[in-house]
Amino acid sequence: MALNRTDVEKIAHLARLQIDESSVPEYATNLSNILDLISQMQSIDTSDVEPLAHPLDAVQRLRADNITENNQREHLQTVAPSVESGLFLVPKVIE
Amino acid sequence: MLNKTLAELAKGLDQGEFSSVELTQAYLERIKREDSKYNSFITVTEELALTQATAADETRAAGNATSMTGLPIAHKDIFCTQGVRTSAGSKMLDNFVSPYDATVIRQFNAAGAVTLGKTNMDEFAMGSSNESSFYGPSRNPWNTDHVPGGSSGGSAAAIAAGLAPAATGTDTGGSIRQPAAFCNLTGLKPTYGRVSRYGMIAYASSLDQGGPMAQTAEDAAMMMNVMAGLDPLDSTSADRQVPDYTAKLDAPLTGLKIGLPKEFLSANLNPEMATLIHAAVKEYEALGATVTEVSLPNTALSVPAYYIIAPAEASSNLSRFDGVRYGYRCEDPKNLEDMYKRTRGEGFGTEVKRRIMVGTYALSEGFYDAYYKKAQQIRRLIQEDFVRVLSEVDVIMGPTTPTPAFKLGEKTSDPVEMYMEDIFTLSLNLAGLPGMSIPCGMNNGLPVGLQIIGNYFAEEKLLNVAHKFQQATDWHTLKPAGL
Numbered sequence: 375m376a377l378n379r380t381d382v383e384k385i386a387h388l389a390r391l392q393i394d395e396s397s398v399p400e401y402a403t404n405l406s407n408i409l410d411l412i413s414q415m416q417s418i419d420t421s422d423v424e425p426l427a428h429p430l431d432a433v434q435r436l437r438a439d440n441i442t443e444n445n446q447r448e449h450l451q452t453v454a455p456s457v458e459s460g461l462f463l464v465p466k467v468i469e
Numbered sequence: 470m471l472n473k474t475l476a477e478l479a480k481g482l483d484q485g486e487f488s489s490v491e492l493t494q495a496y497l498e499r500i501k502r503e504d505s506k507y508n509s510f511i512t513v514t515e516e517l518a519l520t521q522a523t524a525a526d527e528t529r530a531a532g533n534a535t536s537m538t539g540l541p542i543a544h545k546d547i548f549c550t551q552g553v554r555t556s557a558g559s560k561m562l563d564n565f566v567s568p569y570d571a572t573v574i575r576q577f578n579a580a581g582a583v584t585l586g587k588t589n590m591d592e593f594a595m596g597s598s599n600e601s602s603f604y605g606p607s608r609n610p611w612n613t614d615h616v617p618g619g620s621s622g623g624s625a626a627a628i629a630a631g632l633a634p635a636a637t638g639t640d641t642g643g644s645i646r647q648p649a650a651f652c653n654l655t656g657l658k659p660t661y662g663r664v665s666r667y668g669m670i671a672y673a674s675s676l677d678q679g680g681p682m683a684q685t686a687e688d689a690a691m692m693m694n695v696m697a698g699l700d701p702l703d704s705t706s707a708d709r710q711v712p713d714y715t716a717k718l719d720a721p722l723t724g725l726k727i728g729l730p731k732e733f734l735s736a737n738l739n740p741e742m743a744t745l746i747h748a749a750v751k752e753y754e755a756l757g758a759t760v761t762e763v764s765l766p767n768t769a770l771s772v773p774a775y776y777i778i779a780p781a782e783a784s785s786n787l788s789r790f791d792g793v794r795y796g797y798r799c800e801d802p803k804n805l806e807d808m809y810k811r812t813r814g815e816g817f818g819t820e821v822k823r824r825i826m827v828g829t830y831a832l833s834e835g836f837y838d839a840y841y842k843k844a845q846q847i848r849r850l851i852q853e854d855f856v857r858v859l860s861e862v863d864v865i866m867g868p869t870t871p872t873p874a875f876k877l878g879e880k881t882s883d884p885v886e887m888y889m890e891d892i893f894t895l896s897l898n899l900a901g902l903p904g905m906s907i908p909c910g911m912n913n914g915l916p917v918g919l920q921i922i923g924n925y926f927a928e929e930k931l932l933n934v935a936h937k938f939q940q941a942t943d944w945h946t947l948k949p950a951g952l
Contacts, residue, residue, distance in 0.1 A: 382826075389784060389829040390791075390806070391822055392814030401823065407885045408827055412773045415843050418850075425845030426852055428675060428705070429661045429901020430925065435704050450568050455798035462793050465802045 375409040377402050471495055472952065475540055475635050475688040482529065482539050489529070489539030493522035493583050496541050500585065500632045508607045509617075509627035511546045512554050513586040521583040528581055537695055538581030543633035545624050546587035547594055548679070549668040550574050557670045558590040558602040558620075561790050561797045561816035571668025572700045573637060573679050580695045585633050589623025592818045593787065594644055594672045596620050597890040600881055601820040608877070609651060610949040611915055615874040618648030624682050625652040631952050635683040635692060639669060641676045642775055643869075643894025646906035649682055650869035650918025653908045653947055655935060656682045657689045660926050661901035662707035665700030673782035674705075676775075676898040685945060686907065686935035690714035693928060712929050718936040723757035725934065726862040732768040733867030733893055733920075742917055745910035746868050749919045749938070753866075756937055763862060765854045770847050771896035776888055777831050777844035778899070783821075784828030790816060823884060852900040859902075859924045864934055868893055869906040869918035893920060903928050907935045908944040916947070 377385075382402045386393045393401060447460055456463040470478070470487050481487055497515050504510055518541065525539035549555045549567035551574075556562045570578065577584070589607040591599055599607045599622025607622045609615040610630040617626040621638030625648035628636055638645040640658035649656025657680045664679040671677060681692035693714040700706040727750065734743055750760055792798035792812030799815055802808030817825070831840035858865060871892060880887040897904045902922060909919035919938075923931045939945050 385826045385830050385833070387810075388833060389822075389825050390788075390809040390813055391817070391825065392810040393822070394814075397819075401826065404823060404884050405826060405830070407883070408776060408823070408888075409830075411885050411888065412777055412827075412831075412840065414773045415770060415777070415847055416839075418767075418770065418847065420843060420846035420850070423846040423849050425842055426849035426899075427845060429852065429899070430707070432662070432705065435708070437701070446568075453565060453568060453795040455792060455796075464793055465804050465808055467805050 375413060376406045377409070471499060472631050472948070473634065474684045475691055476685070478540055478634055479536055489522040489525040489583060490519065492539070493518050493541050493585070496585055496633065503630060504632060506608065506613060507610055507626045507630050508605055509589055509623040509630060509632060510543070510586045511556055511558070511589050511604050511623065514553055514584050517553065518583050518585050521578070525581045525583060535580060536691055537577070539583060541583040541585045541633065542577065543585045543588050543624060543627050543636040544574060545590055545621050545636065545638050547590060547639055547670045548574050548637060549670065550584065550587065553587065555587065555670070556603070557594070558592040558604060559817065559821070560603045563603065563797065565796050569668060572665035572702060573669065573696055576695050582695070588627055588636055591620035591622065592821050593670065593783070594620040594639055594641055595783070595820050595824050597643065597647060597887055598880065599623065600877065601818055603818060606877055609874050611652065611874070615876055615915065616651065618651035618874060620644040621682060622648050625649060625654055628652065628654055628682060628684065629949060635681065635688050637679060638682045639677060639679045640898065641672050641779060642898050643891045645680050645682055646869050646894050646904060646918065646920060647891065649906040651874035651916065653916035653945065654682055654684060655686050655689050655905065655907050655945060656680065657693065657905045657928065657931065658897065658903060659693070659697065659928055660707065660903045662705050663903070663926065663928065664696045665703040665706045667700055667702040671786040673779040674786060675782060676779060686932050686939055687715065687718055690718060690932045693932070707926070709926060714929055714932055717929055717933050720933050721757060722753065722934065722937050725753070725758040725864070727753055727758050727760045728763035728858050728862035728865045729760060730763050730765045730768070730858070730865060730867055732765050738868065739872055741912045742868050742872065745912065745917045746866070746919060749909040750866060752938060752941060756941060761862065763858045763865065765858060765896065767847065767850045767854050768892070768896055771851055771899055772888060772892055774844040774847040774851065774899060775891070775895040776827065777840050778848065780824040780828035781831050781841050782828070784825045784832065787821070787825055820884070848899045851896050855900045855902055863923070863930065865922040867920050869920040873912045873915035873917055897922060901925070903931055905931050905935050907938060908947070910944055911947070
């Protein structure tokens, strides 16, 4: 499975990652090699095998619907890059 | 008082040979003096350590000490620690001072342990050599031209260099066991769910598991007594009783059934490694165990299955790093998309970007069945292999790694070669089983690890099996030259 420049740029866009123009060929090579490794999976027939999502096949545990968290907005926003009036600031989204 | 195990240090504290403050100061001084050689710490928490040590000495004076009170340990910098930078080895979190404690940190604090600092690691735990850390690689105290392993490489290097008597680690595909093997340590990756993941920065959530890294199985058992248990803050933590892991360490191994998987000891394995593994198994026979050959036919498929499942989960987990709520944000973003892309492009290192891209690709429209579903089906086959074998034997043994510690830079140019390093460790994470690595010999001056795999929640048995070996041999007591 060989990925080309367009593939790498498309994947990087989907993942919202800026990749330097100059390093795209290296990503293409390494990602292609990784996909070759991964393609070994296709050598085995799994048509009747149930996928395993959780090693212990556990199900979601439920608890009573009580309020257990305090409001820690100010405390938690101390680590935010940009905050005003309790809101996270980001570049303008709506013109 | 340095170069002792946790159990020995606990005794020294109990008998008043030294105080926790004295002990902590001795470690802090040694870290200051020696760590430039190993780069095993990202952050040394001197002030916090001395505050905790003072409190521990007071607790002891009041007669309220428990087994961990006043013992200094280091934590992998993946565990959120309130008021302390928690970087996960990434530029993305270089400025992140955690506003809360991970459950594991809270547990050790509550037990009276002292935090010496936060240890170096592969960025977001993605690596097998510690070379993907934003803070530069940590180095193997046995030979500083060699890697300490990864991703918990800083924890391993710190213990091996005598800069901490024990440390926490995490293991998503071998990240406790492989560095333990490379640095002559005892490392335990518990059953998935045994140790809470709350506050442990997520890499691949269905595989990640925290555990102890120590000099002996006895010390690992002491740490498991603190770490294991149900946590309401982690919905995947296991609701099962926690035994006293130190209680059955000395149980005899008479009649223990050991399975040796032929896939782990194939003709491709370095013959010197194979000799050491067979010698260790002979030692177990002398202790009363019986040995049979077993087969885990899908072992080789664990590499491709892991390198779909882990990157897929990582691509989802790491989407939270967007420059909005915490961590790095790029300078002067033009618009929202520019902010996301440059924040993530500049904040993540190459290997992390690679894995996010593999995961994004595998989960993108039209590829789900061929990649993610296929990998989860293979995961089932791998689990069935283990379940079958573990119905016939008590433990499975083999090498932890295909080779001893490799040189820095030796495998960085080819990620696939690096991924193959994990061939013997990945399958356990996929199956969710517990496993250990313990020292079993030296190859060209570098340590070799014996891997011991047990059934779900058989940590107590694994620690017993490891402890009895350490009573009969002294490989685990070997230290790098000069220590």
